[in-house]
Amino acid sequence: MGHRCCSKQKAKKGLWSPEEDEKLITHITTYGHGSWSSIPKLAGLQRCGKSCRLRWINYLRPDLKKGSFTxxxxxxxxxxxxxxxxxxxxxxxxxxxxxxxxxxxxxxxxxxxxxxxQGLDPQTHNLISSSSHQRAFSNKNNSFVVSHENQKQPISAFSMISVVHEKTKHNSSPLISPPYNNVQTTDISTVDQYKGPIIGVKNSSNLATWTVKDQNYSSHDMQYYYGSSSIENSTPNISSSSSSSVDIYQHLPMPGLLLDEFGIWDSSFQPFEAPKTISEDLGDNHQEQQLQQNDEKIWDKNFENYSFDHGFMESALLSEALLCHDLSSVQYDLAWNY
DNA sequence: AATCGCCTCAACCGCACCATA
DNA sequence: CTATGGTGCGGTTGAGGCGAT
CATH class of the missing domain: 1.10.10.60 (Homeodomain-like)
Incomplete structure (x- = not known):
């Protein structure tokens, strides 16, 4: 018994021959794929439609990137x-x-x-032997201290941000946008220096603050208002202690960790992916926007049932501290004294 | 040269979801 | 509301490649 879609005919299984590939390519490039279930008959293939779809998507599509992962x-x-x-x-x-x-x-x-x-659980990305953790969360002077005895190699827990920065620099669509990426301003260069981390401190019900250091190692306290989840109704505002105010969307910048003033994860935060940048929104790439919306839904859905445990937070925080000097793409430094 | 064991990756399978009749 | 077909996704399989013995 084959799959429903191909029960009518005896569908061939297994590896595809070059001849089959040729037939499929010729058909799809000429007529498009339309309904996959009708492809085998139209293209003269003894395959199930599902198999054709898979072959095209995973192997024959012209826009596929060949070679090993970078x-x-x-x-x-x-x-x-x-x-x-x-x-x-x-x-x-x-x-x-x-x-x-x-x-x-x-x-x-x-x-x-x-x-x-590297001693990490591939499912949770946490350190496997959490008992070996030695850590201290200190609130003195509002500083944050993390230490770990056995950690030999930095974990790349937050290198996502650096990747994002790298991608943003090269003008490709960012996966997740730090706030500077959503800036509605005529002076991007003013804002571009704030390649800030996602560690925030909850000061009030709708304000997150964090400290970043720019390339000159000057600290900047950033504040971020996130009172409404609606872009339309928002009155976006971001301010910096040493720079003129700029406008941003009223979305949380990153779906990462926001800590309250005691360094504790606050599950009341509802992080989600930031919207596209203004410049991108001006484009007419509807499909891209659709994708973005889907991703936002997934973030929302994901974080409904998602809680970071402290093991995760510790390794993440620690790794960022260790990592920021190791990755060439990291453009910022973290300040821990918020 | 033959065999074995491990690894990679293309392909399959079963299920879930969605649209439509 | 239910049945059916189409599509997409994640888990799994197994053929073939390759190094070690």
Missing amino acids: QEEEQIIIDVHRILGNRWAQIAKHLPGRTDNEVKNFWNSSIKKKLIS
Whole structure:
């Protein structure tokens, strides 16, 4: 018994021959795929429609990226997986030219082992032996201290941000946007220096603040209002202690960690992906916007049932502190004294 | 040269979801 | 409301490649 869609005919299974590939390519490039279930008959293939779809999407599509994954792609996979889990199709959307199958295979054959060898649980991205953790959260002077005995290698827990920065720099669509990326201002350069981290402090019910250091190692206290989730009704505002105010969307900048004044994760925050930048919104790429909306839904859905445990937070915070000097793409430094 | 064991990755399977009749 | 077909997704399989013995 084959699949429903191909029960009418005896469908061939297994590897595709070059002749079959040729038939499928010729048909789709001429007529488009239309209904997949009708493809086998129209293209003269003894295959199930589902098999044709898979072959096209995973192998024959002209826009597929060939070759092995780059370091940057690997990092994106790790970072997005930490948040989304095994949602390969979603992860693949952030890697142009890569398929969910490819990402999944790469994860299972390579990344998973790498994480395990680093002492990380590939599902949670937490350190496996949490008992060996030695950490201290200190509130004195509003400073934040994290230490760890056995940590030899920095974990790239927050390198997502650096990837985002890297992508943003090169004008590609950012996965998640720090606030500076949503700035409605004529002077981008003023804002561009604030490549801030996502660690925030909740000061009041609708205000997050954080400190970043710019390339000159000057500290800037950033404040971010997020009272409404509606873009239309928002009166966006962001301010900096040492720069003129600029306008941003009234969305949380990052779906990351927001800590209250005691360094504790506050689950009342509802992080979600920031909207597209103004310049991108001005474009007429409807499909891209649709994708973005879908992703936002997933963020919302994801965080409904998502709670970071302290193990995660600690390793994440620690790793950022260690990592920021190690990654060439990281353009900022963290200040911990908020 | 033959065999074994491991790894990779293309492809399949089952399920969920959605649209439509 | 239910049945049906189409599509997409994630987990799993297994053929083939490759190094070690």
